[in-house]
Amino acid sequence: MRRLARSTSASAAVMAIAGRTLPEGTDTRDFEAAAIACRPYLLRVAMVQLRDRDLAEDVVQETLLSAFGGLDRFEGQSTVKTWLTAILKHKVLDALRRRKRDPVDASALEGELDLGDIDEFFASQGERAWENGPGPWGDPAAAWEEKRFFDMVDFCLQRLPASTARAFTMRELFEMETREICRELSITESNFRVLMYRARMALRACLESNWFLQPSEN
């Protein structure tokens, strides 16, 4: 397979295109540069899903090649990044299907479904009120303006257990429906609810302690 340059130093202009819809008649090379500028993001998402560097690299490579090959199908309704995310979704699902169901994954899932650790955010007695958090986040949307915030989001996602991270990003980044996610991960709807709850509670706590309640960050 043809390898695209891994370390492309994207110009500011190119970076600006990546997050925007392309106006009609945009140069193909600009599109390609915009797509390559999305590579680090795509790789992060692929790593959250696959937890395997080589496999993730391959899937991102396939995504970019497929995007370049199907450029005529990009209608400018979404941003380049969103369009690439949709292609990545299909490539990731293919990779997960090709990979034999891992017995390690299956036993790890048992642990992820046990919410004993998440329960520790609450008092063990009485009305089971919150013991740790949630703290005041001020104006959290201001964090979106900082690139480092998304590095922290990525860090927190990578720290989630495998199936939890997969279910959460399938739902929130790939915007898949519950039924579809359950089928791809071979889990029940009740399992899905537990994984999503675990993901949200853990991400909330991770961003709280590493970003929002870090005096040096804000």
Next chain:
Amino acid sequence: MITCPESTRLLSRGMDARLSLFKRLALRSHLRICPACRRCDEQFRFLRSTMQRWRA
């Protein structure tokens, strides 16, 4: 009256599916008296917006 662990589970569940009327009412009355769970509700929603923002 539901507890905070129950309320937060319903908050999460309600983001992926429509809750029954009974659950919605139970959740609403808990949120009315629990500022910590109201904050959790906002933070769960913020997580969703953040992921949308990341892919845009």
